[in-house]
Amino acid sequence: MTDTIETIATRYSCRNFKSDPLPAVDVQAIAQAALQSPSARNRQPWHFSFVTDKSLVDELDGLGLEMLKITSPESYERTMSRGGRLFYNAPAMVVISARHIDGLMSSGLDVGIATATIALAAKGLGIDSCICGLASAAGNGHETEPPYERLGIPEGYEYVVAVLLGYAAGEPNAPHAVDEGKLTFIS
Ligand SMILES: Cc1cc2nc3c(=O)[nH]c(=O)nc-3n(C[C@H](O)[C@H](O)[C@H](O)COP(=O)(O)O)c2cc1C
Numbered sequence: 001m002t003d004t005i006e007t008i009a010t011r012y013s014c015r016n017f018k019s020d021p022l023p024a025v026d027v028q029a030i031a032q033a034a035l036q037s038p039s040a041r042n043r044q045p046w047h048f049s050f051v052t053d054k055s056l057v058d059e060l061d062g063l064g065l066e067m068l069k070i071t072s073p074e075s076y077e078r079t080m081s082r083g084g085r086l087f088y089n090a091p092a093m094v095v096i097s098a099r100h101i102d103g104l105m106s107s108g109l110d111v112g113i114a115t116a117t118i119a120l121a122a123k124g125l126g127i128d129s130c131i132c133g134l135a136s137a138a139g140n141g142h143e144t145e146p147p148y149e150r151l152g153i154p155e156g157y158e159y160v161v162a163v164l165l166g167y168a169a170g171e172p173n174a175p176h177a178v179d180e181g182k183l184t185f186i187s
Helices: 003-010 024-035 054-071 073-081 103-124 133-139
Strands: 046-051 092-098 128-132 158-166
Touching (some): 003 103, 024 046, 024 103, 046 054, 046 103, 054 073, 054 092, 054 133, 092 103, 103 128, 103 158, 133 158
Antiparallel strands (some): 046 092, 128 158
16 A cells, blocks of 8 residues: 555544644645645635634634534534533634635635545644534634634634644544445446
């Protein structure tokens, strides 16, 4: 197996992180990989906010939970039953914000590709991750003190998704079972 295929095959969503910080050099490498992601017409509709201050990650976790309780009680209950941490004690996260171009379809695909690039670049460096759609609860809907400014989210950009980064506490999960029925080969 090539390193890339091995990296893809072993990535999984980590939901229990150690508090250990990430090496700065690895954060830089993941940031470069994010910038190298492809996008439609190379429009790069994104902004990446790398948060390595765990106290800010924890604060956003609290903000998100508060918002989730109001906007999505079912997701809130599921999160509480999984340990009550939206961000699973991650020491770092990448918040991806985007400006909408041609509707969500185009910039949404671009953000999705960048999200996967970040998760796979991290795995290639031995860093575990969890893509976290629920993280948008921490960024949106707050009437007071929205974290946009502190996260460096540019004017006109919207908080979309986050990738939690860190090292797994305990045994890694098995990667999800693949469904061969999702494949068709025409030759
Ligand atoms: C767009 C997107 C949003 C996700 N949001 C969350 C989330 O908010 N919380 C979470 O624990 N996992 C989240 N996940 C992780 C998925 O649950 C996970 O990728 C899926 O169950 C497959 O498992 P695996 O990543 O371990 O292969 C998200 C994944 C994607 C791609």
